[in-house]
Amino acid sequence: MLNLMINGLATGMLIFLLAAGLTLIFGLMDVLNFAHGGLFAWGAYSGVWVYGMTGSFVMAIVGALLTGIILGYVTERFIIQPVYGNHVQQILITLGLMLVLSEMLKVVFGPNQIVASPPDYLSGSWQLGDVVIIKYRAFIILIGVLVFALVHYVLKNTKIGLTVRAGVMNKEMVQALGINIKKVFMLVFMIGSAMAALGGVLLAPYSGVIYAEMGMDFAILAFIVVVIGGMGNFVGSLFAAMLIGLSGAFMTYYVPDLSLAVNMLLMAVVLVVKPQGLFGAKG
Amino acid sequence: MTTLLEVNDIQTYIGQYHILQGVSFQVKKGEVTVLLGRNGAGKTTSLRSIMGLTPITEGQIMLNGTNISKLGTYQIANKGIGFVPEDQGIFGELTVEENMKIAMQKQDEATLNRLDKMLTLFPDLKTYWKKQGGYLSGGQKQMLSIARAYLNKNELLLIDEPSKGLAPIVVEKVMESIMEMKDETTIVLVEQNFRMAMGVGDTYYIIDDGRSVETGNMQELADNEELKRKYLGIA
Ligand SMILES: Nc1ncnc2c1ncn2[C@@H]1O[C@H](COP(=O)(O)OP(=O)(O)OP(=O)(O)O)[C@@H](O)[C@H]1O
Ligand SMILES: [Mg+2]
Numbered sequence: 082m083l084n085l086m087i088n089g090l091a092t093g094m095l096i097f098l099l100a101a102g103l104t105l106i107f108g109l110m111d112v113l114n115f116a117h118g119g120l121f122a123w124g125a126y127s128g129v130w131v132y133g134m135t136g137s138f139v140m141a142i143v144g145a146l147l148t149g150i151i152l153g154y155v156t157e158r159f160i161i162q163p164v165y166g167n168h169v170q171q172i173l174i175t176l177g178l179m180l181v182l183s184e185m186l187k188v189v190f191g192p193n194q195i196v197a198s199p200p201d202y203l204s205g206s207w208q209l210g211d212v213v214i215i216k217y218r219a220f221i222i223l224i225g226v227l228v229f230a231l232v233h234y235v236l237k238n239t240k241i242g243l244t245v246r247a248g249v250m251n252k253e254m255v256q257a258l259g260i261n262i263k264k265v266f267m268l269v270f271m272i273g274s275a276m277a278a279l280g281g282v283l284l285a286p287y288s289g290v291i292y293a294e295m296g297m298d299f300a301i302l303a304f305i306v307v308v309i310g311g312m313g314n315f316v317g318s319l320f321a322a323m324l325i326g327l328s329g330a331f332m333t334y335y336v337p338d339l340s341l342a343v344n345m346l347l348m349a350v351v352l353v354v355k356p357q358g359l360f361g362a363k364g
Numbered sequence: 365m366t367t368l369l370e371v372n373d374i375q376t377y378i379g380q381y382h383i384l385q386g387v388s389f390q391v392k393k394g395e396v397t398v399l400l401g402r403n404g405a406g407k408t409t410s411l412r413s414i415m416g417l418t419p420i421t422e423g424q425i426m427l428n429g430t431n432i433s434k435l436g437t438y439q440i441a442n443k444g445i446g447f448v449p450e451d452q453g454i455f456g457e458l459t460v461e462e463n464m465k466i467a468m469q470k471q472d473e474a475t476l477n478r479l480d481k482m483l484t485l486f487p488d489l490k491t492y493w494k495k496q497g498g499y500l501s502g503g504q505k506q507m508l509s510i511a512r513a514y515l516n517k518n519e520l521l522l523i524d525e526p527s528k529g530l531a532p533i534v535v536e537k538v539m540e541s542i543m544e545m546k547d548e549t550t551i552v553l554v555e556q557n558f559r560m561a562m563g564v565g566d567t568y569y570i571i572d573d574g575r576s577v578e579t580g581n582m583q584e585l586a587d588n589e590e591l592k593r594k595y596l597g598i599a
Pocket of ligand 1: 378379381401406
């Protein structure tokens with residue numbers, strides 16, 4: 082039971098890392114970014130590569146973050162900027178980018194799956210009475226909580242955070258107050274991409290193997306989370322990700338065939354009952 | 365008196381609609397210039413065009429002799445123009461304090477003094493300092509929007525129908541604030557409430573069907589029954 086829960090929370094955290102960027106990007110910039118999962122995969126590959134080169138898991142995380150930031154910058158500047166305000170073009174171009182990103186992974190790192198494992202100090206588990214806690218899962222949860230707390234603090238307490246929240250509500254007014262919202266967009270995009278890449282590199286030792294299309298599977302879950310949590314709602318995305326992670330863990334255990342269907346069902350129910358998402362405040 | 369803002373035969377499209385078809389007016393430094401005209405005449409669009417929110421396709425908008433019509437909205441704001449939009453533009457999920465903080469370009473003494481002045485003028489803002497903007501009453505939102513625009517050292521304030529939907533006593537309050545601000549900044553005011561327009565305005569322009577059609581001294585308009593009937597629907 083408890084193990085299933087930890088499992089679910091850890092998966093939830095990974096989904097959260099992906100969904101948080103997605104929800105901010107959608108809420109603030111009104112951009113549907115289907116390439117977000119690609120950044121997740123790139124984070125995993127670049128992190129695993131750095132890990133192999135340096136033997137340091139910390140460096141692997143740094144490498145993944147850098148990859149996310151750089152790819153995020155390039156994507157925003159050259160792919161997203163030309164298609165602001167046009168959803169159809171956004172879907173087409175980011176889906177295209179998604180394919181390019183995963184093909185590029187195969188070109189650079191080879192077409193086969195790559196095996197990944199946690200560093201020694203995060204391998205194994207703790208035994209607390211009857212309960213076995215796998216260290217690496219606890220580590221993922223911890224990192225997730227830290228990232229959430231950090232981003233939440235920034236959103237709540239800094240001027241840039243205020244600007245992001247205000248931008249989700251009323252972009253015109255933010256600009257009329259003298260703020261260059263394009264710069265804010267760029268920053269949010271880069272941070273969101275870095276979080277996705279972090280999710281990717283954390284997933285690698287958790288699932289044990291990485292493959293070029295790994296982003297897709299998680300991106301679908303992340304989109305469900307964005308809808309359930311309320312588009313643009315950061316706190317909502319955490320709760321929704323936990324919900325999806327937990328329900329996934331329990332369903333896979335008890336009725337494995339239905340686990341994706343249940344997520345879809347959850348989303349459908351939320352859309353019917355509260356179309357703006359569980360935490361969505363704006364109409 | 366010198367001209368601060370010159371709007372010169374501007375044309376604005378919204379989507380395929382040709383909304384402004386030649387609006388021109390001049391705003392003298394230190395004055396309150398009032399834009400009048402019936403509903404749908406193009407007053408709001410004129411202000412939004414100055415802010416670059418509905419960019420013009422022809423004509424010029426000159427601030428202190430430089431053309432600002434090609435600039436982005438944030439650059440226009442940073443030239444020293446504060447904006448109080450028709451819908452007040454309050455960030456509903458941010459507190460009153462945060463709504464102010466996001467606008468504050470500097471934290472210098474002059475800014476804090478202006479903040480103080482506004483909180484004295486509108487004590488409600490102080491009372492509800494930590495309340496979310498979305499929960500303020502219509503009048504309080506208007507006060508917040510005005511205070512927020514006044515916070516920075518702006519040369520020009522564009523204020524769109526501040527009396528809309530407000531009780532007479534709150535209208536008085538808003539009028540008072542405009543009189544106070546008038547000492548330090550130039551103001552363009554869109555106003556349907558004729559009493560308020562008379563009370564604070566120096567020069568008027570009438571906009572009708574997307575064109576500026578009449579101008580003059582506010583005092584003269586008070587006696588010009590024909591103009592008032594023709595364009596403003598008041599006898
Ligand atoms: N987004 C839009 N799309 C299409 N037409 C618009 C849009 N916004 C305004 N208009 C039209 O432009 C014209 C001018 O509108 P505007 O809001 O500038 O009028 P106004 O003088 O401010 O009126 P009011 O006194 O009612 O506020 C109106 O006919 C309006 O229907
Ligand atoms: Mg209007």
